[in-house]
Amino acid sequence: MDALFNAVGDASGASVDQIKLIACLLVSYPLGSVFIRIPASSSFKHIFNLSAALFFLIPVLNLSGGFLQLLGSSLATYFIAKTNTSAKMPWIVFAVAMGHLTVNHVIRSFFSWGYETMDITGPQMVLTMKLTTFAWNVVDGRRPAEDLDKWQLAKRVSKFPSLLEFLGYVFYFPGLLVGPYLDFASYMALVDETLYKTAGAKAENAKRAIPKGRKRVAYRKMAVGLLFLAVYVVFRGHFDPAEALKPWFVSKSLLWRIAYWQLCVFSERTKYYSVWTLTEGASILTGLGFTGFGPNGESLWGGASNVNIWLVEFPSNFKVLLDSWNTNTNIWLRECIYKRVTPKGKKPGFRSSMFTFATSAFWHGIAAGYYMTFISGGFVTTAARLCRANFRPLVLPPPGAPMTMTKRIYDISATFVTAIILNFITAPFLLLNVKDSLELWSRVGWYGIWIIGSTLVFFYAGGAKLCKSMRPSEVPVPEKLPGMPGTPGPHVVPPLEIAAEEMKKQIEATKN
Template identity: 45%
Template sequence: MFWDPLFDRISELSGAGADQCKLIAALIISFPLASIYVRIPANRPNVAHWFSIITSTIFLWPLLGLGQGLLELLFMSVVTYLIVASVRGPNMPWIAFFFVMTCMTITHVRRAFGHISVERIEISGSQMVLVMKLSTFAWNVNDGRRKIETLDESQKATRLAKLPNPLAFLGYCFFFPSVLVGPSFEYVSYEKLLNKTIYDVTPPPGTPAATDKSKRRTPKGRRRVAVLHFTLGVVFLAYYAVMGDRGSYQRVIGPDWPTWSLLTRFGFVQFCAFCVRTKYYAVWSLSEGACILTGIGFNGYGPRTGRTRWNRVRNIDIAGIEGAESFKQLFDSWNCRTNVWLRDCVYKRLVKPGKKPGAAQSMATFVTSAFWHGIAPGYYLAFVTAGMVQYVGKQFRHLVRPYFLAPTDPAAALKLPKWHSQPLAKRMYDIVGWFLVQINLNYLVAPFLLLELKPSIMAWHRMYWYTHVQIAPFLTVMRFGTRRWLRSGLKPREKKVPEMPIPELKLSPPTPDEFRRPEGDEDGPDNDVEWVKYDLNTHALEDGEAIDMDGGLMDEVLTNLETRPSTPHANKDE
């Protein structure tokens, strides 16, 4: 195309591939297009559908040169629609699920055997997003055909009682801000965006939003939050453009590695992992910002401040990742919409009514997550290790952390150890937890990026297997009764408070309603700085809303290796 020389020149100046430059250009162009899209009247839905379809077609075909990939996406969408429309039985969603997963796996196999570089932009990324949309759509239609009393609250909120027309369905599949890198979302959100009912949320009484009588097309704050995400995307993009080549895991397996000092090697692994994350921070921030600008990010009002919240389709919580003090917080903050998809379309759907999920459900979710990412051995090495470190983190949270909680903590009305300074002890525990989370994250992602088995093993070997070395002693001491000893230390204190029920899995709507707010920020000034602070401090998921997708199976395996207490509560690890 006529713009190819321009992108070739940009590629030479930036050091990035021409197709990567085109991808970034598409994400940036989505912002002004989103400003046009949001102005399409609610009584012209077909215009909105065609707007997305035509824009996505231009992005994928003339711009990125993925004409064949576009046809593959269209084929997946049309066949899924026909399956949903023609199959009436309870197996319909599973037929659609296996169909789209098969199509995507074929692409992964083609990429693997074609030795296509991970840096090259091709259709698999868009396919991964579409797989989530199509399988979610099939389940939403199936829920609309079931008796409403058999559904949980999230299923009631997203069920489709009527099959949308083909044009509306394609408009949803090819929603232009998310067609390239996500995020995914439910058809109900797309439909509410078109008819503008997505904004029909009553602000909390007594807040400025409740007394605002101005006539607005969209609630206040949309542009501010979109600009914030655009800025974050550009900043992280610039950082990755400058530092990306320097922070590559390929250097870990390179010839210079043995000449570096031990401290330099350790520091480089931490630097390298952050460089890699900035690439994801950049593209996901840009795509989410464009989605927010269309209005689909609106998620109601803060219960205390009345400020609008624009995190309905949040896919990543950067502050939650970089500041994670536990592996639960870390995994809940990364690729949030994929976690929601796995929870709602696999994990929950395999549990029989009245039963609790077990090893079979965890294994199915694990396998789905692995195949969704690809077929490379590095993915499976990373997932298994992630499950192990998540399991270790969970045990620390339940068996060690209570000893450090301050007496005022509502979760621990216990007689705790006589620390010289209880708050300082808890803070030191959090700092150590943050350090361990970060260094182990930066270790386990190496095979996720190197992909092949031999380079992945070589990289871990050159890092002295330091995460596995931490896991092995923990499992050993747990095997010989440490769990029992830790639990026995908590039992006398538990008798001083009313017995609390064992927490159940909390199933929330795919677009959570309640998000945390920092204390003391209820009445701050209504300006751009406050809005930025508010958006950066909201979390993607509340405690308990996510499931241990990749860790559940490892929990089953590793827990069975440990010595069980002989008390009636032996199996109540949570």
């Protein structure tokens, strides 16, 4: 099998491991069409996942040892969750899974494997999210329903699964290599097709509960993924981040260097757009990702998405950007780390934020560049929050008034600054080591440091009070987004909310 991939690699100039990864994602499409035709609740669906995962990891990717590692972590989690009934059980699972992942990150760093080399750390990062989420869902299943929030209530595991069900979940093949990660309740709803019944889906035919429109969305995702793959192949040859460290780069003007770096980071993002969109389409073909119906009755399949490309490229502010990138990881960090380290009855604070930051950093790897990016991101988040809180009220039109030119200029400026700041703080994430990251920052004039630093100095030196004194006496109410409750436009009730409400009704009926 390697002979075929080597030939393609020689012809395209791409690494063999990258070609293998794309091949696995594309093969997931016909496999997804087979998976969804297996009868609902059949154990063959779990067996099918295991078989597909074995095919990807062993004969294609040559990761037989990696498969054993994934299996070992999964079995350890299964038996810890089953036998340990204490409230500390999820933290034990967290220590085992994250510790195992960190060891493999150290090994990868020791051998200096680049992005073009496929090893087990990629699938293990997805698995770590699954295992720790499963542990918390099991604990939530043992807690009183009134102590749970909406997400915890809908995702809790009240009946401990069989080993086959659990292994089918952790080796769910479309999300095995690069995500999307999913929780156990969503996986079982996919297997028994209750996901569609809960939301009152209009089935493709009388014998199947799957809503119409799945294939159309899935293959559209595949086309988008292949398009971004082509963009990556073309752009990477002209805008490789490593080129910015070569001697010729400093001979250009500062503005040219800054503009060139924006395209370098964009070319790297297209790689993620490609693989995440391809795996999203394959997941949709298996039936995952259904979120309800749109205003015209069309089925919506956004539940398997891991990125909103438009909002990443044209974000209105830094928070929107962060929420639109690697969204499933954000959910995991919020639900399984950020909320869980917060004492009951208290709001998340500095301790919760720092522990979440540390978890995200260790999850990504041990390279210093990751920590430089995350620490920089903390300062950017603070600066962006201060700008939004102090500048935005000055440009908002009165309630009911049309959009003003000042507000348009503010929006365009916010999008532009957010984009270039993202590309600045992303440099260490791409270059990985401190020396190269600082060299790159110096070559683009430290523009991100100047923007972030001057913003923080301005507001903490009295700028916040100055902006407050300039506000009109009647502060306009911030506009609401269409589709939010209480506002004009369609509002789609996701299956998660429906499931939570149904559970509450059932619990109340039982008590009565």
